[in-house]
Amino acid sequence: MSEIEWPWQYSFPPFFTIQPHAETKARQLKAWHTLVLNYFKANNLSSLDIREAHQSSLFNNSSIDRKLPPEGILLVLEDLQKSGNATPLDKTRNRWLVYWHTLEEWAAIIYSWAQANGFLNTVCTFFELVSGDDTNEQEFHGLDEEVLLRAIQVLETQKKAEVIPIDDSHGVKFF
Amino acid sequence: MGALFGKQKPKSRVTDHDRAILQLKQQRDKLKVYQKRIQGTLEKDTELARKLLRDGKKDRARLILRKKKYQEQLLSTTDNQLENLEKLTQDLEFAGIEAQVINGLKVGSEALKKANAVFSIDEIERIMDETREGVEKQQEIDEMLSGVLSDQDEEDVLAELDDIIKEQKKETEPSPAVPDEEMDELPDEEMEELPDVPSEEPQESTAAKKERNKQPKEKVAIAAS
Amino acid sequence: MRRRAGVGAIHKQKLEQEKYRDKGTEIQENQLEQMSKQMEVFRTNLEDFAAKHKNEIRKNVQFRRQFQDMCASIGVDPLASGKGFWSVLGIGDFYYELSVQIVEVCIATSYKNGGLITMDELRKRLVQARGRSKQHQDISIDDLLCASKKLRIFGNGFTVLPMGKGQYLVQSVPGELNMDHTAILQAATDNEGHISCSDIQSKLGWELERTQRGLNYMLQEGLAWIDVQNPKEKTYWFPSLFAACVNAQ
Numbered sequence: 001m002s003e004i005e006w007p008w009q010y011s012f013p014p015f016f017t018i019q020p021h022a023e024t025k026a027r028q029l030k031a032w033h034t035l036v037l038n039y040f041k042a043n044n045l046s047s048l049d050i051r052e053a054h055q056s057s058l059f060n061n062s063s064i065d066r067k068l069p070p071e072g073i074l075l076v077l078e079d080l081q082k083s084g085n086a087t088p089l090d091k092t093r094n095r096w097l098v099y100w101h102t103l104e105e106w107a108a109i110i111y112s113w114a115q116a117n118g119f120l121n122t123v124c125t126f127f128e129l130v131s132g133d134d135t136n137e138q139e140f141h142g143l144d145e146e147v148l149l150r151a152i153q154v155l156e157t158q159k160k161a162e163v164i165p166i167d168d169s170h171g172v173k174f175f
Numbered sequence: 176m177g178a179l180f181g182k183q184k185p186k187s188r189v190t191d192h193d194r195a196i197l198q199l200k201q202q203r204d205k206l207k208v209y210q211k212r213i214q215g216t217l218e219k220d221t222e223l224a225r226k227l228l229r230d231g232k233k234d235r236a237r238l239i240l241r242k243k244k245y246q247e248q249l250l251s252t253t254d255n256q257l258e259n260l261e262k263l264t265q266d267l268e269f270a271g272i273e274a275q276v277i278n279g280l281k282v283g284s285e286a287l288k289k290a291n292a293v294f295s296i297d298e299i300e301r302i303m304d305e306t307r308e309g310v311e312k313q314q315e316i317d318e319m320l321s322g323v324l325s326d327q328d329e330e331d332v333l334a335e336l337d338d339i340i341k342e343q344k345k346e347t348e349p350s351p352a353v354p355d356e357e358m359d360e361l362p363d364e365e366m367e368e369l370p371d372v373p374s375e376e377p378q379e380s381t382a383a384k385k386e387r388n389k390q391p392k393e394k395v396a397i398a399a400s
Numbered sequence: 401m402r403r404r405a406g407v408g409a410i411h412k413q414k415l416e417q418e419k420y421r422d423k424g425t426e427i428q429e430n431q432l433e434q435m436s437k438q439m440e441v442f443r444t445n446l447e448d449f450a451a452k453h454k455n456e457i458r459k460n461v462q463f464r465r466q467f468q469d470m471c472a473s474i475g476v477d478p479l480a481s482g483k484g485f486w487s488v489l490g491i492g493d494f495y496y497e498l499s500v501q502i503v504e505v506c507i508a509t510s511y512k513n514g515g516l517i518t519m520d521e522l523r524k525r526l527v528q529a530r531g532r533s534k535q536h537q538d539i540s541i542d543d544l545l546c547a548s549k550k551l552r553i554f555g556n557g558f559t560v561l562p563m564g565k566g567q568y569l570v571q572s573v574p575g576e577l578n579m580d581h582t583a584i585l586q587a588a589t590d591n592e593g594h595i596s597c598s599d600i601q602s603k604l605g606w607e608l609e610r611t612q613r614g615l616n617y618m619l620q621e622g623l624a625w626i627d628v629q630n631p632k633e634k635t636y637w638f639p640s641l642f643a644a645c646v647n648a649q
Contacts, residue, residue: 014625
């Protein structure tokens with residue numbers, strides 16, 4: 001796990017208590033928002049289970065012995081959901097997908113890559129996109145396949161791509 | 176074309192051809208993963224063999240190296256297979272492009288055929304005839320205008336010329352008498368030759384108006400005194 | 401003789417009195433003229449001096465302080481005037497500029513400290529910001545206090561709170577802080593930026609109700625954050641006094 005540069009709030013004990021005052025709380029959630037996305041990006045993470053979140057140093061600063069409680073984590077995730085940076089994976093809202101680029105952004109990034117590299121009107125496997133040699137320099141190299149699928153589905157609604165299920169994985173055709 | 180099909184959602188734009196390529200690509204991916212795994216074990220085995228040799232366990236080291244050799248062979252086999260797969264995939268993709276090119280050519284030749292079908296030979300002949308007639312007529316007009324004259328025309332011209340000469344002789348001989356006659360006849364001529372009238376009449380009418388304007392002035396002057 | 405002399409004397413006295421009065425007026429006028437002249441000379445000298453040492457005044461803290469004292473002694477306020485000769489000097493501008501920059505810093509940092517900032521942090525950020533744009537000018541806390549006086553016209557939207565021991569807090573959000581709140585801030589300043597109910601009770605000798613009212617007000621104003629994970633009791637934190645926050649960026 002690569003360590004990120006923690007913001008000052010991370011060592012500020014009340015940062016781990018959801019604030020009662022609305023304005024302060026908004027400031028707090030904004031800081032968490034940025035922190036979570038930075039952390040997920042730095043560590044190339046994509047999913048989160050609230051029940052296990054305390055094992056991650058993100059929500060648990062052992063040096064000051066403070067943890068963001070599950071309700072707090074949920075609040076942060078809901079805030080991320082509002083901006084299109086997270087989606088709950090189950091009805092209990094315990095498991096979440098977190099995107100440091102929104103799906104629309106990912107879709108645009110992937111499509112412009114496909115466009116620039118002559119992949120329109122051809123098929124690619126998901127493996128090829130996230131682990132292939134052609135995408136080594138790309139931001140989406142190493143992206144979680146579930147996130148990739150959702151991003152491609154965004155392209156599908158824009159009629160710019162079509163997902164092709166094959167065996168246990170997926171392929172995509174760009175248009 | 177894509178957008179057209181896209182509207183009918185159930186109809187997929189993915190062809191069997193695409194699926195075939197995708198299958199191949201997936202196979203290729205699997206081989207690549209396999210290669211990565213073997214490469215990993217190879218490195219580990221080399222390390223292990225070295226360690227065994229250091230510990231003096233020559234036999235075991237040899238065993239490991241033998242296994243490594245085998246795996247290396249596997250690796251080169253997969254390399255070949257991978258190459259074949261890549262080739263096949265590329266051939267397939269190229270075939271797809273070729274198909275597109277052929278399709279393009281087909282569409283082009285269809286269009287050409289359609290364009291040609293518009294003109295039948297008869298039609299063209301008719302058009303050509305019409306054109307020729309038109310051209311002839313035009314030439315005729317040209318000739319008439321530019322004075323290329325027929326014999327009949329020449330005779331007519333000569334006859335007209337004689338007439339004019341005769342007329343001129345008549346005019347020059349009784350010249351002193353004519354003006355008087357003409358002066359007398361002038362009012363009649365004015366009635367007959369309409370084109371001359373407009374040029375003179377406005378002057379007359381303005382003159383008349385002037386006179387008319389003068390008269391009231393005089394009348395007023397008299398009344399005042 | 402007596403009568404004549406009397407009349408003459410009266411006459412003479414009158415004349416003398418008039419003469420004296422004239423003389424007196426003359427002398428007064430002379431004195432006034434001379435004094436005005438002296439004032440004029442002094443003013444010119446002061447102006448010359450100020451113009452000559454303009455850069456020194458702008459740069460040197462102590463010099464600026466002494467110059468101000470000198471001006472104050474003859475009733476000239478270099479801060480008050482933005483026009484006339486003093487504006488040429490730019491002394492007034494210096495403080496106006498500074499006060500505008502103070503507001504800028506307060507606004508820029510209010511997202512994290514809720515509109516409360518220590519004078520030290522304010523000064524640090526100001527010097528940083530100024531250092532980038534123009535030649536480095538030494539700014540003292542005195543200068544900042546001077547400049548922030550200009551900001552009083554904003555009413556209670558901008559207040560300087562003395563914390564004792566030469567410490568000041570600048571509050572840039574509306575919301576009156578009373579003596580109790582200032583006392584709480586003061587106590588937190590001495591305690592690394594955080595404070596609890598029992599801390600206040602023992603330090604200030606307040607009863608619980610008063611303590612809670614004060615702390616709740618600070619929460620409501622967005623000046624304090626609450627931490628409920630302290631094993632002993634709830635703690636109230638002031639980001640404006642929290643070292644990591646002050647040093648951030």
